[in-house]
Amino acid sequence: MSATTESALRERICACGASLFRRGLTFGSTGNISARLPDGGWLMTPTNASLGELDPAGLSKLDxxxxxxxxxxxxxxxxxxxxxxxxxxxxxxxxxxHSTHSVAVSCLHGIDAHDCLPPITAYYVMRVGRLPLVPYHPPGDETLARAVEKLAGEHHAVLLANHGPVVSGTSLDNAMYATEELEETAKLFLLLRGSAIRPLTGEQVEELRQRFGGA
Structure with a gap:
């Protein structure tokens, strides 16, 4: 990667962080963003940093x-x-x-650990797909890494119990869009709790996956 391209990626990570922060999807020093470099390493937001006030030169670089x-x-x-x-x-x-509505869903008793949210909208199916729940582990604990690793091969998005979502994408924009779609669907799900809902049928979900690829 040329210095110019890496510089542009650093700027883009910071712009994404600022956008998430302004819209209330992250707060304080919570949350983190990374983007892969061609050598297999990646750039990442550093510890104890607000996503709303990132310095491109201060991003962590990992191999x-x-x-x-x-x-x-x-x-x-x-x-x-x-x-x-x-x-x-x-x-x-x-x-x-640690977006509010997604975390709220991750704290609910009795949700389906294999698929935390119903297919309420077409765009949720297309951008997120099936969302498994990762059992609770302390933040930073290696047991959490192993739990996520077990699911990462089949799922590009997972929900950490009492913690929040982890979403990967084929680009930084795609990861952002999927994260935002997950949060909005979690919000809809909570708003509709107690009401009889009409999620997409299995046939409708399969049609979307056939037509648009799905997540």
Missing amino acids: AEGRHVAGGKPTKEAFLHRVMYAKRPSCEAVVHL
């Missing part, structure tokens, strides 16, 4: 093994990104947030 090689100290949640890159060759970016 393909997840070792810190330059920039600010990486977050303790860097392994969430590492396992997505390792298990998903097409993955070019990862977004992890």
Whole structure:
């Protein structure tokens, strides 16, 4: 990657962070964003940094093994990104947030651990697909890495119990769009709780996957 291209990627990560922060999808120093470099390493938002006030020069740079090689100290949640890159060759970016409605769903008792949200909208099916719940593990604990790793090969998005979503994408924009779609669907799901809902049927979901590829 040329210096100019890496510089542009740094700017784009910071712009995405600022957009998420302005719209209330992240707060304080929570959440992290990464984007893959051609050598297999990646750029990542550093620890204890607000996504609303990122410095392009201060982003963490990690090698393909997840070792810190330059920039600010990486977050303790860097392994969430590492396992997505390792298990998903097409993955070019990862977004992890503590977004309010998604976290709320992750705290509900009795949700389907194999598929946390019903297919309420076509765009949820197309951008997120099936969303498994990862059992609770302390943030930064290696047991969480192993739990996510078990699911990452088959799912580009997972929901961490009592924590938040981890979403990978074939580009930074795609990871962002899927994360936002997940949060809006979680919001709809919570708004509709207690009401009789009409999710898409299995046939309608399959048609979307056949026509648009699905997630």
